[in-house]
Each structure stands twice: as C-alpha cells, then as structure tokens.
Amino acid sequence: MSDIKKVLVVGGGIGGLCAAVALRRCGIAVDLVEIKSEWTVYGVGIIQQSNVVREMARLGVLDRYLDAAYAFEDVGIYDLQGNPLVRIPGQRLAGPQYPANVGISRLALHQVLSETAIEAGTAVRLGTTVDSYRDDATGLSVTFSDGSVGQYDLMVGADGVYSKIRSMLFGETYIPRFTGQAVWRYNFPRHPSIDHLASFTGPGGNAGLVPLADNLMYMFSTSHEPENPRFAHDVLAQTMRDRIGQVGGLVGELREQITDNSLVVYKPMEVVFVNEPWFKGRVLLVGDAAHATTPHLGQGAGMAIEDALVLAEELVGGGSIQECLQRFMTRRFERCKYISENSIMAGEREMARDPDFDRIGLTKAMLKLTAEPI
Ligand SMILES: Cc1cc2nc3c(=O)[nH]c(=O)nc-3n(C[C@H](O)[C@H](O)[C@H](O)COP(=O)(O)OP(=O)(O)OC[C@H]3O[C@@H](n4cnc5c(N)ncnc54)[C@H](O)[C@@H]3O)c2cc1C
Incomplete structure (x- = not known):
C-alpha cells in the first residue's frame, strides 16, 4: 500500500465519480469538487460497451446500473438505406449471466454514480473549484474558489x-481542437426493432439508434460543419432534419418527427490528447481532461471509467506515489491513444467521404482491443 490516504477529485462527471467510488472502495478518503452548482447533465444517452459493463461490475455497481439501463447483445451495422451489412455479436465480459452491452440515459447514469459515490463516503462540494495548489515534500495544499x-x-x-487542472499542469500546450464534425442527437420512444445498437453508415453519412429503456431510444447523426457554426435555437430541428436527409431506413422514417428545437442536442466534436505522462508531482489527469476524443467508437466515457479503476488499483499496489502513477500510465497510455487516434481517424474518413473506409473492420478491432484485460 502506498501512502495515499486522502485524494481530491476535481470534476463530478463520469470519470470523476467513478474515480471517487473506486478510491472509496479501497478505503481512501475522497473529497470531490464540481464547478456546477446544479449537478445536472444533458438528457440524451450514451452507449456503454462490454468493457464498460465489466468495469461496472468491478466497481461494484453493476446491478444498480443495469436496473437503470437497457441491456443488449449485438451491434448491427446497416447501410444508409437501412439494409443490414453485419451483426457483431456481443461479448459478455462481466460474466455469462450479464449482458454484453448497455445503452443508458446520461441522467440515469449520473444518478447511479453520484448516489453510489455519496453512499460510499465521498465528500461532495458543488459550485466549487480549485483556485491554486502548492505541491511540496509535505503533500499537496489546495486552495478552493470559496x-x-x-x-x-x-x-x-x-x-x-x-x-x-490540465492548464495548471501544462499551461497552453494542450488546447482542444474542433475536428470539423458535429453530432446531432434526439430522443424518441423506442422502436420495437431497436433492441440492439443500430449503426447506419456509408460515404454520405453516419447515424445510429441506441436503446436506452423499454420506452426510450436516441438517434445520433454526425455532420460535416467545417465553419463550426453556432445555430440559433429556433432552427435546430429543421437543421437536424436537413443533415440526415440522405439517411433512409428507420432513421429516414423518424426524420419527420424531429420537430422540437428544445429536444435537439447539438455538439461540435472537440479533441485533445496529452502526449506525455498525465501527471506531475501529486497531480494527475484522467478521462477527457487527458484524452478527449470523438464519439465514433463510443469509448470516451469507457476510457474515463477504466482510468478510474486502474488508478485505484495502482494506488493500493505499493511503492511511492510516482511509481504508482507511472504504473497507471503504463497501463493506460497506449490503450487510450489507440481509441483517441482511431476515433479521430474515423471522423476524418467520414468527412473525406472515403468509400474504402472499413468501419466494420475498425469496430471489430476496437472491440477486440477493449475486451483485453487492462
Ligand atoms: C456527442 C458525444 C457523444 C458521446 N457518446 C459516447 C458514448 O456513446 N460512449 C462513450 O463511452 N463516450 C461517449 N462520449 C464521450 C464521453 O461523453 C466523455 O468521454 C465522458 O463524458 C468523459 O467523462 P469525464 O468525466 O472525463 O468528463 P466530463 O463528462 O466532461 O465531466 C467533467 C466534469 O467536471 C466538471 N468541471 C469542469 N471544470 C471544472 C472545474 N474547473 N472544477 C470542478 N469541476 C469542473 C464538469 O462540470 C463536469 O461535471 C461522447 C461524447 C460526445 C461529445
């Protein structure tokens, strides 16, 4: 066991909450500060693949998490007219009694993780951030915004x-970059055929339907937005309908139901990767702070969650804090780099409308890699 007794987690998103739970499970005291005074998340969903289901089991929240989610097995890939191309069977990494994959609303996921973190003894402060810190031989002294x-x-x-915190460690070396693409999302009542992740792909676009609950699913669609426009609220639904104009099948059928501007969630894709150890002294970055990528492989949150579990394991694994953090980096760097680079590459091939882009091959390669032990 290293001498880590008390940790400050900055940020109460998916990565920070999982880190808090994982550290508390190891008996480490955790304070968590979240800058938002109202701890809300936006109301669409998220795909969580088999490696995430495995990590939720290791985090000790699997049953509660599955109760709040829609469990499914396969990933179906279709062309843009809705014709099936391939069905990729799910991998039950958490054990044969548990599902392979999950779709979950971000609100439900936040509720499961925040309640678990607080019940496990995390001291949470909302509306608070770090103003400055001093890191010396005696430890870390942090001054908060209050x-x-x-x-x-x-x-x-x-x-x-x-x-x-990344700016405090590395100054302006790592600035998020807009990739040229954006994502449009919209919730619908779940269609009976969407009992799996359905991905519609081709040189003219990329869209998908993700089950979130018995009565809920969401649609996502990527679009090329080279000028990084900001859309007025009152044109969001019309613009989303325009952007998916080339997609047929069920996506095309649902298109006319995209009418409520307030239900459209539009997000430009921004990426950053810290290409050196994600720590200095007693300060470490995890999740999107270290490796934010595009959603093309549906693994951004997956990598944040894995970071959290690996961090807790290494902090109780013995040695000095620098040795613990170095071991963490050895287990995380290449895996996150692969996800980061290949997600960005998928977006670039889409923007280039590359007919030779092998999305199916990339998806299979990602699933193989993420199924491996960390
Ligand atoms: C369109 C889109 C779709 C996606 N779909 C998927 C998917 O299907 N599957 C998947 O695995 N991933 C997906 N992702 C990626 C996933 O959302 C992120 O990787 C994940 O949310 C990262 O978690 P995080 O905790 O590192 O960061 P965040 O979720 O961004 O959380 C950071 C938290 O820190 C707080 N904070 C910010 N600044 C401060 C501060 N100074 N002090 C204190 N608190 C602060 C924020 O308020 C927030 O609560 C998607 C991303 C996008 C953009």
Whole structure:
C-alpha cells in the first residue's frame, strides 16, 4: 500500500465519480469538487460497451446500473438505406449471466454514480473549484474558489475537455481542437426493432439508434460543419432534419418527427490528447481532461471509467506515489491513444467521404482491443 490516504477529485462527471467510488472502495478518503452548482447533465444517452459493463461490475455497481439501463447483445451495422451489412455479436465480459452491452440515459447514469459515490463516503462540494495548489515534500495544499484550503496526497483532474487542472499542469500546450464534425442527437420512444445498437453508415453519412429503456431510444447523426457554426435555437430541428436527409431506413422514417428545437442536442466534436505522462508531482489527469476524443467508437466515457479503476488499483499496489502513477500510465497510455487516434481517424474518413473506409473492420478491432484485460 502506498501512502495515499486522502485524494481530491476535481470534476463530478463520469470519470470523476467513478474515480471517487473506486478510491472509496479501497478505503481512501475522497473529497470531490464540481464547478456546477446544479449537478445536472444533458438528457440524451450514451452507449456503454462490454468493457464498460465489466468495469461496472468491478466497481461494484453493476446491478444498480443495469436496473437503470437497457441491456443488449449485438451491434448491427446497416447501410444508409437501412439494409443490414453485419451483426457483431456481443461479448459478455462481466460474466455469462450479464449482458454484453448497455445503452443508458446520461441522467440515469449520473444518478447511479453520484448516489453510489455519496453512499460510499465521498465528500461532495458543488459550485466549487480549485483556485491554486502548492505541491511540496509535505503533500499537496489546495486552495478552493470559496477560500477554503485542504491537504491531500493526490489531486485527480477529472474536469473534462476544457480542464483547468490540465492548464495548471501544462499551461497552453494542450488546447482542444474542433475536428470539423458535429453530432446531432434526439430522443424518441423506442422502436420495437431497436433492441440492439443500430449503426447506419456509408460515404454520405453516419447515424445510429441506441436503446436506452423499454420506452426510450436516441438517434445520433454526425455532420460535416467545417465553419463550426453556432445555430440559433429556433432552427435546430429543421437543421437536424436537413443533415440526415440522405439517411433512409428507420432513421429516414423518424426524420419527420424531429420537430422540437428544445429536444435537439447539438455538439461540435472537440479533441485533445496529452502526449506525455498525465501527471506531475501529486497531480494527475484522467478521462477527457487527458484524452478527449470523438464519439465514433463510443469509448470516451469507457476510457474515463477504466482510468478510474486502474488508478485505484495502482494506488493500493505499493511503492511511492510516482511509481504508482507511472504504473497507471503504463497501463493506460497506449490503450487510450489507440481509441483517441482511431476515433479521430474515423471522423476524418467520414468527412473525406472515403468509400474504402472499413468501419466494420475498425469496430471489430476496437472491440477486440477493449475486451483485453487492462
Ligand atoms: C456527442 C458525444 C457523444 C458521446 N457518446 C459516447 C458514448 O456513446 N460512449 C462513450 O463511452 N463516450 C461517449 N462520449 C464521450 C464521453 O461523453 C466523455 O468521454 C465522458 O463524458 C468523459 O467523462 P469525464 O468525466 O472525463 O468528463 P466530463 O463528462 O466532461 O465531466 C467533467 C466534469 O467536471 C466538471 N468541471 C469542469 N471544470 C471544472 C472545474 N474547473 N472544477 C470542478 N469541476 C469542473 C464538469 O462540470 C463536469 O461535471 C461522447 C461524447 C460526445 C461529445
């Protein structure tokens, strides 16, 4: 066991909450600060693949998580007219009694993780961030935005793609970059045929339907937006309908039901990758703060969750804090780099409308890699 007794987690998103739960399970005291005073997340969903289901089991939240989710097995890939191309069978990595994959609303996931973190003993403060810190031989002294001060053995920056903690560590070296694409999302009542992840792909676009609950699914679609426009609220539904104009099948049938501007969730894709160890001294980055990528492989949150579990394992694995963090990096760097680079590559091939882009091969390669032990 290393000498880590008290950790500060900065950011109460998926990565920060999983880190808090994993550290508490190891008996480490955890304070978590979240900058938002109302701890809300936007109301669409997220795909969680078999490696995430496995990590949720290791985190000890699997039953509760599955209760809040829609479990499914296969990934179906279709052409843009809805004709099936391939069905990729799911891998039951958490055990034969558990499903392979999950779709879950972000609100439901947040509820499961935040309740679990608090029940496990995490001290959460909302509307608070880190103003400054001093890292010396005696430990880490952190001054918060409310003027209070705390002493810690380690600070974990889980504060997302625009991480303040990353700027404190690396200055302006790593600035998020817009890739040229954006994602459109919209919730619908679940269609009976969407009992699996359905991905519609071709040189003219990329869309999908993801089951989230018995009565809920969401549609996503990527679009090329080279000028990174900001759309007025009152044109969102019409613009989403325009952007998916080339997609047929069920996506095309649902298109006319995209009418409520307030239900359209539009997000430009922004990426950043810290191409050197994600720690200095007693400060470490995890999740999007270290490796935010595009959603093309549906693994951004998956990598944040894996970071959390591996961090807790290494902190109780013995040696100095620097040795623990170095072991963490050895287990995380190449895996996250692969996901990051290949997600971005998929988007670039889409934007180039490359007819030779082997999306099916890439999906299979990603599933093989993420099924491997970390
Ligand atoms: C369109 C889209 C679709 C996606 N779909 C999927 C998917 O299907 N599957 C998947 O696995 N991943 C997906 N992702 C990626 C996934 O959402 C992210 O990788 C994941 O949310 C990262 O979690 P995080 O905790 O690192 O960061 P975040 O979720 O961004 O959380 C950061 C938290 O830190 C807080 N914070 C920010 N600054 C501060 C500060 N200074 N002090 C304190 N708190 C702060 C924020 O308020 C937030 O609560 C998608 C991403 C996008 C953009």
